[in-house]
Amino acid sequence: MGAATSRVSSAGAEQVREDGTIRVAVVGLGYVGLPLALEFARGGAQVLGIDVDERKVTAVNAGHSYLLDVDADALGAAVADGLLSATTDFNALAGTENICICVPTPLRKSLDPDISHIVAAVEEVAKHLRRGMLVVLESTTYPGTTEEIVLPRLEAGGLKAGVDFHLAFSPERVDPGNTRYAIRNTPKIAGGMTRACTERAVKLYQFAVDEVVPVHSPRAAEMVKLLENTFRAINIGLVNELAMICNHLGIDIWEVIEAAKTKPFGYIPFYPGPGLGGHCIPIDPLYLSWKLRTVNYTARFIELAATINSNMPHYVVEQVTDVLNTDRKSVNGSRILLLGVAYKPDVADVRESPALDILALLRRKGAVVAYSDPYVPELDLLGERYASHDLAHGVKDFDLVLVTTNHSAFDMDAILASAQVVYDTRNATAGRKIPEGCRVVRL
Ligand SMILES: NC(=O)c1ccc[n+]([C@@H]2O[C@H](COP(=O)([O-])OP(=O)(O)OC[C@H]3O[C@@H](n4cnc5c(N)ncnc54)[C@H](O)[C@@H]3O)[C@@H](O)[C@H]2O)c1
Numbered sequence: 207m208g209a210a211t212s213r214v215s216s217a218g219a220e221q222v223r224e225d226g227t228i229r230v231a232v233v234g235l236g237y238v239g240l241p242l243a244l245e246f247a248r249g250g251a252q253v254l255g256i257d258v259d260e261r262k263v264t265a266v267n268a269g270h271s272y273l274l275d276v277d278a279d280a281l282g283a284a285v286a287d288g289l290l291s292a293t294t295d296f297n298a299l300a301g302t303e304n305i306c307i308c309v310p311t312p313l314r315k316s317l318d319p320d321i322s323h324i325v326a327a328v329e330e331v332a333k334h335l336r337r338g339m340l341v342v343l344e345s346t347t348y349p350g351t352t353e354e355i356v357l358p359r360l361e362a363g364g365l366k367a368g369v370d371f372h373l374a375f376s377p378e379r380v381d382p383g384n385t386r387y388a389i390r391n392t393p394k395i396a397g398g399m400t401r402a403c404t405e406r407a408v409k410l411y412q413f414a415v416d417e418v419v420p421v422h423s424p425r426a427a428e429m430v431k432l433l434e435n436t437f438r439a440i441n442i443g444l445v446n447e448l449a450m451i452c453n454h455l456g457i458d459i460w461e462v463i464e465a466a467k468t469k470p471f472g473y474i475p476f477y478p479g480p481g482l483g484g485h486c487i488p489i490d491p492l493y494l495s496w497k498l499r500t501v502n503y504t505a506r507f508i509e510l511a512a513t514i515n516s517n518m519p520h521y522v523v524e525q526v527t528d529v530l531n532t533d534r535k536s537v538n539g540s541r542i543l544l545l546g547v548a549y550k551p552d553v554a555d556v557r558e559s560p561a562l563d564i565l566a567l568l569r570r571k572g573a574v575v576a577y578s579d580p581y582v583p584e585l586d587l588l589g590e591r592y593a594s595h596d597l598a599h600g601v602k603d604f605d606l607v608l609v610t611t612n613h614s615a616f617d618m619d620a621i622l623a624s625a626q627v628v629y630d631t632r633n634a635t636a637g638r639k640i641p642e643g644c645r646v647v648r649l
């Protein structure tokens with residue numbers, strides 16, 4: 207491994223220690239931080255995870271994985287080999303030279319960025335900042351955060367970035383549930399405050415990632431992430447709009463997309479659905495539009511896409527109402543089963559999941575709602591506890607089955623065999639034989 211033998215000579219830093227190892231602290235051991243910590247350990251680094259959540263720290267130290275994407279055996283081996291440990295104590299930063307910050311960046315109720323976790327983590331790091339350290343922010347955030355929020359807090363103690371320590375931004379591109387692209391084979395972007403900062407960050411990530419792509423500033427690196435996720439949010443907004451347009455015109459959007467994607471150039475397929483979910487696509491573009499409002503610029507595409515995407519759960523409920531109406535049933539009193547509450551297939555993450563919005567909207571209209579999700583055994587929503595319906599009991603007792611997440615574990619043929627009516631927002635029923643007595647309506 208190249209990085210283990212190369213040294214970065216700047217700011218008095220010796221990234222690689224005398225014994226050829228490097229030490230890395232990963233602050234925030236969630237969907238982003240834990241896989242990154244493990245990949246660093248696999249690359250031979252000595253890794254310390256820091257999290258405010260004691261349960262996560264205990265689990266890591268016991269070699270237990272709490273994420274589907276993090277292989278329990280690999281985690282256990284890294285802990286057993288002494289390459290990975292975790293703590294809630296920031297004093298442990300005294301034993302490391304490299305710090306990656308992977309804390310959450312949610313939205314406030316007002317849809318403005320909530321960077322309080324970044325501020326809290328950076329203030330802790332600042333207390334332990336030493337000459338020669340590298341600090342990298344990985345949390346997705348608006349352009350300017352590293353320079354405007356992180357830099358002054360780190361420099362408050364008198365050390366100067368690029369001179370005494372290094373500072374960079376490197377967006378995380380992990381795609382939970384993606385079995386083809388994980389941390390190591392997904393190129394990583396790094397942009398430092400100075401050229402030396404960028405070089406140092408590039409060298410660090412070479413321990414965990416096959417290819418690191420340098421850019422000229424933290425701002426550019428922050429913007430790369432927002433370009434990628436804004437691209438997705440807008441294209442999903444466009445195809446959701448087209449799904450509604452097709453519905454008005456009596457055209458099957460899924461057939462149209464299948465045909466359009468045979469064009470070998472100039473077209474990338476995106477698919478409609480019940481709305482955006484997860485910690486990234488619904489949130490990240492709003493960080494950018496917030497930043498633009500501070501300079502009096504309206505990010506029109508972003509705001510339009512957000513309006514369309516956030517309306518999708520309402521649209522789905524309207525469609526469900528119409529489908530039940532055809533059978534002379536009302537939503538009020540109907541038993542409706544949501545298939546899948548995770549925000550996307552084959553993950554357990556329910557953050558921002560549109561299925562939760564749909565569940566709440568249907569319940570507000572008086573429906574008796576249940577859900578089934580192999581990855582989410584229980585759910586607390588609006589003061590009520592739900593347990594996942596066991597599909598072995600069939601679905602015949604439900605007036606309508608609503609496909610909200612197309613987990614590959616769902617046996618759609620078995621579900622269709624016992625369902626009365628299915629409303630499919632994911633095209634999960636495509637190409638399947640619809641048994642007599644079952645009616646399927648697609649988004
Ligand atoms: N989840 C994804 O797919 C994904 C992908 C790319 C980028 N991101 C970005 O990465 C960042 C982290 O996301 P995540 O999904 O890993 O979040 P997460 O909620 O899964 O994990 C964050 C962890 O940080 C810990 N934490 C919070 N405040 C802390 C503090 N002050 N000090 C130490 N630990 C603290 C939390 O306890 C939690 O374990 C976000 O900015 C997100 O937008 C997420």
